[in-house]
Amino acid sequence: MADLTGGYPDQDGYAGERLVTAGADEIERAAEAALRPKKLDEFVGQVVVREQLSLVLQAALAREATPDHVLLSGPPGLGKTTLAMIIAAELGASLRVTSGPAIQHAGDLAAVLSSLEEGEVLFIDEIHRLARPAEELLYVAMEDFRVDVVVGKGAGASAIPLALPPFTVVGATTRSGLLPAPLRDRFGFTGHLDFYDAPELERVILRSAGLLGVEIQHGAAHEIAGRSRGTPRIANRLLRRVRDWAQVRGDGRLDLRAAHAALEVYEVDPIGLDRLDRAVLDALCRRFAGGPVGLGTLAMTVGEEPDTVETVAEPYLVREGLVARTPRGRVATAAAWQHLGIQPPPGAWGTTPGSLFDPDEDGRAGSVAGRLQGPGPSGGSGP
Numbered sequence: 001m002a003d004l005t006g007g008y009p010d011q012d013g014y015a016g017e018r019l020v021t022a023g024a025d026e027i028e029r030a031a032e033a034a035l036r037p038k039k040l041d042e043f044v045g046q047v048v049v050r051e052q053l054s055l056v057l058q059a060a061l062a063r064e065a066t067p068d069h070v071l072l073s074g075p076p077g078l079g080k081t082t083l084a085m086i087i088a089a090e091l092g093a094s095l096r097v098t099s100g101p102a103i104q105h106a107g108d109l110a111a112v113l114s115s116l117e118e119g120e121v122l123f124i125d126e127i128h129r130l131a132r133p134a135e136e137l138l139y140v141a142m143e144d145f146r147v148d149v150v151v152g153k154g155a156g157a158s159a160i161p162l163a164l165p166p167f168t169v170v171g172a173t174t175r176s177g178l179l180p181a182p183l184r185d186r187f188g189f190t191g192h193l194d195f196y197d198a199p200e201l202e203r204v205i206l207r208s209a210g211l212l213g214v215e216i217q218h219g220a221a222h223e224i225a226g227r228s229r230g231t232p233r234i235a236n237r238l239l240r241r242v243r244d245w246a247q248v249r250g251d252g253r254l255d256l257r258a259a260h261a262a263l264e265v266y267e268v269d270p271i272g273l274d275r276l277d278r279a280v281l282d283a284l285c286r287r288f289a290g291g292p293v294g295l296g297t298l299a300m301t302v303g304e305e306p307d308t309v310e311t312v313a314e315p316y317l318v319r320e321g322l323v324a325r326t327p328r329g330r331v332a333t334a335a336a337w338q339h340l341g342i343q344p345p346p347g348a349w350g351t352t353p354g355s356l357f358d359p360d361e362d363g364r365a366g367s368v369a370g371r372l373q374g375p376g377p378s379g380g381s382g383p
């Protein structure tokens with residue numbers, strides 16, 4: 001089952017078709033390249049991580065040494081790759097890029113490591129997806145700057161230690177919980193990136209518009225920011241779609257009218273929900289009177305696979321407090337009814353005294369009371 005709380009699904013498949021998915025394909029990454037901040041002081045938000053990282057880098061530069069290895073964790077699209085590039089640029093070092101899934105065998109990693117030059121930064125994206133033997137090779141390389149090259153096979157095989165020049169690993173992960181402790185411990189600095197608030201996203205949008213050579217009104221930037229789900233990648237994507245609309249259907253100006261009209265065409269609502277998110281919310285409220293309803297039943301109602309509903313739509317709905325997961329199934333919160341602009345029916349979940357509860361960090365019910373004690377209408381697959 002997908003982890004909806006600590007981790008962030010890779011969101012491929014269905015999610016690839018969405019405007020509000022936090023992931024990106026190769027084509028989009030190419031479009032993004034022009035918008036990446038190049039220096040730490042151009043990087044918007046993440047004040048704490050930025051300051052801590054700046055100290056690590058400045059101290060290393062002052063000592064004329066390579067900095068500690070850096071682990072960056074957080075949901076997709078918040079700037080991990082960008083920060084890895086900034087780290088190399090700030091150090092005046094070159095950057096080598098690879099990823100956990102690209103390294104199938106320990107030998108692939110040994111080849112990358114043994115070709116590193118002094119002071120280089122090695123960026124390993126999705127480091128939690130490294131194969132176990134590669135992970136073990138990496139521990140040694142990070143700690144002792146050594147890689148053991150295995151020569152021969154079977155009983156006659158021997159390991160020849162190969163000394164490596166000092167270098168810095170920057171690892172990025174959407175699921176730091178999946179990293180084995182020995183690997184996590186090799187990173188001297190870990191920065192966790194959080195979702196951005198609306199004023200920060202507004203700054204990202206204004207900066208990106210400048211780089212794209214388009215003028216944008218503050219009202220439009222504000223509107224796009226509010227629909228970007230706390231994620232700069234989504235903010236930049238929505239900005240590009242508003243620019244398209246302004247060019248094709250408008251008068252070229254990126255104003256509030258263009259922002260509203262474009263985002264209506266692309267079905268991104270004022271809080272960043274798209275068609276699937278709204279279908280789930282709508283089914284939960286209108287068809288199941290707010291729940292609780294099992295995941296399978298809910299998915300069938302919106303014509304999607306349970307996995308799609310669980311990994312694509314639900315994380316943001318839960319994060320925004322529109323949907324809660326209870327032992328009896330999914331429920332709509334008061335915020336969901338409010339967002340849809342409909343009055344909850346009498347007795348709907350969360351509207352009667354004693355039926356409120358605070359989901360704990362795992363999305364499980366903390367103190368489930370009232371009607372949740374009884375059998376739910378669906379008796380479905382639950383969370």
Ligand SMILES: Nc1ncnc2c1ncn2[C@@H]1O[C@H](COP(=O)(O)OP(=O)(O)OP(=O)(O)O)[C@@H](O)[C@H]1O
Nearest residue numbers: 032035036043044076077078079080081082232233
């Ligand atoms: N703090 C920021 N300031 C300005 N732009 C940002 C910031 N963070 C991210 N961006 C922009 O958002 C886009 C996505 O960022 P990036 O590729 O670094 O995310 P990521 O966390 O590495 O995502 P993934 O986990 O999918 O690889 C880039 O175009 C980048 O320029």
